[in-house]
Amino acid sequence: MTQITSELVDQVQIIRFNRPEKMNALTREMYGDLARLLNEAGGDFGVRAVVLSSVGDHFTAGNDIFDFMNNPPTAEDSTVALFLESLLNFPKPLIASVKGNAVGVGTTMLLHCDIVIASEDAAFSMPFTSLGLVPEAGSSLLFPALVGYQRAAKVFFTGEPFSADFAEEIGLVAEIVLDSDAEAIKIAQKIAKQPPTAIINTKALMKASKHDSVAAVMKAEFQLFAMALESEEFADAAMKFMSKKGK
Numbered sequence: 094m095t096q097i098t099s100e101l102v103d104q105v106q107i108i109r110f111n112r113p114e115k116m117n118a119l120t121r122e123m124y125g126d127l128a129r130l131l132n133e134a135g136g137d138f139g140v141r142a143v144v145l146s147s148v149g150d151h152f153t154a155g156n157d158i159f160d161f162m163n164n165p166p167t168a169e170d171s172t173v174a175l176f177l178e179s180l181l182n183f184p185k186p187l188i189a190s191v192k193g194n195a196v197g198v199g200t201t202m203l204l205h206c207d208i209v210i211a212s213e214d215a216a217f218s219m220p221f222t223s224l225g226l227v228p229e230a231g232s233s234l235l236f237p238a239l240v241g242y243q244r245a246a247k248v249f250f251t252g253e254p255f256s257a258d259f260a261e262e263i264g265l266v267a268e269i270v271l272d273s274d275a276e277a278i279k280i281a282q283k284i285a286k287q288p289p290t291a292i293i294n295t296k297a298l299m300k301a302s303k304h305d306s307v308a309a310v311m312k313a314e315f316q317l318f319a320m321a322l323e324s325e326e327f328a329d330a331a332m333k334f335m336s337k338k339g340k
C-alpha cells in the first residue's frame with residue numbers, strides 16, 4: 094500500500110501520510126511522492142486547495158531516522174530538498190490537519206502552510222539540536238520571525254515539545270478543534286468555492302516579502318544539515334534512538 098495517499102473531493106486534494114506503524118516517519122520515497130503530488134496539484138486547475146493530513150493517531154514523527162542514517166540526503170536534488178522546495182513554492186492554499194505528534198519536519202512544514210488546524214492532543218517539537226542536527230525547511234528564519242528570537246531559541250536549543258495551546262498562542266496554529274480533519278476539509282471546501290485567481294494572487298502577495306530570503310536560508314540550512322548528518326553528534330543520537338527501540 095502506498096505510504097502517501099491522495100484523493101480529490103470537491104476540488105480539494107487531501108494528501109495523507111500513511112505509515113502509522115512508524116508514526117508516519119517520512120522516508121525518501123514519501124518525500125518524493127509528496128513533492129510530485131504538490132507540484133501536480135499546483136498546476137492542476139481542478140485543484141483549488143490542498144489539505145495535508147495523516148492516517149492514524151499522529152501527524153508525523155518527522156524524518157525517518159534510519160533512512161537518514163542509511164541514505165543521508167546530501168544533494169540539493171534529494172527528494173527531501175524537492176519536497177521543501179515544492180512547499181515553499183506551492184501557489185494555492187495549503188491547510189494542515191495536525192493530531193498527535195508533529196516532530197521535526199512535521200512542525201517545520203507547518204510554517205509554510207496557510208492555515209493549520211490542530212486537535213487538542215497535538216504536540217509539536219523540533220528536536221534538531223538534540224539529534225546533533227540543525228533546523229530545516231527555512232525554520233531558522235520563519236520560526237523566530239513568528240514567535241520572537243528568545244522563544245524560538247528556547248524551543249530550538251532545548252528540543253522540548255510544546256502543546257497545541259502554545260502553538261495557537263504563538264500563531265503556528267489557527268484553531269484547536271475536536272476533529273481537525275473535518276474542520277480542515279470544511280475550510281478548504283469553503284476556499285475552493287472562492288474565485289481561484291484572487292486566492293492565488295492573495296497568497297502570492299502575502300508570501301512575496303519572505304520568499305527569496307527563505308529560499309536562501311533553506312539552502313544554507315541544507316548544507317549544514319547534510320554536514321551534520323555525517324557527524325559524530327548525529328551518529329550518537331541515532332544510536333541512542335535505535336538502542337532504545339532495541340534495533
Ligand code: COA
Pocket residue numbers: 114115116118154155156157158159194196197198220221224226338
Ligand atoms: N524514524 C523512524 N522510525 C520512527 C521515528 C522516526 N523519526 N519515530 C518513530 N518511529 C517508529 C519507532 O521506531 C517505532 O517503531 P517500532 O514499533 O517498529 O519500534 C514506532 O515508530 C512508534 O514509535 P515509538 O518510539 O515506539 O513511540 P513513542 O510513543 O514511544 O515515542 C516519539 C514517540 C515521537 C517521542 C519517538 O518515536 C521519537 O522520539 N521519534 C523520533 C522523532 C524524531 O526525532 N524525529 C525527527 C528526526 S529529524
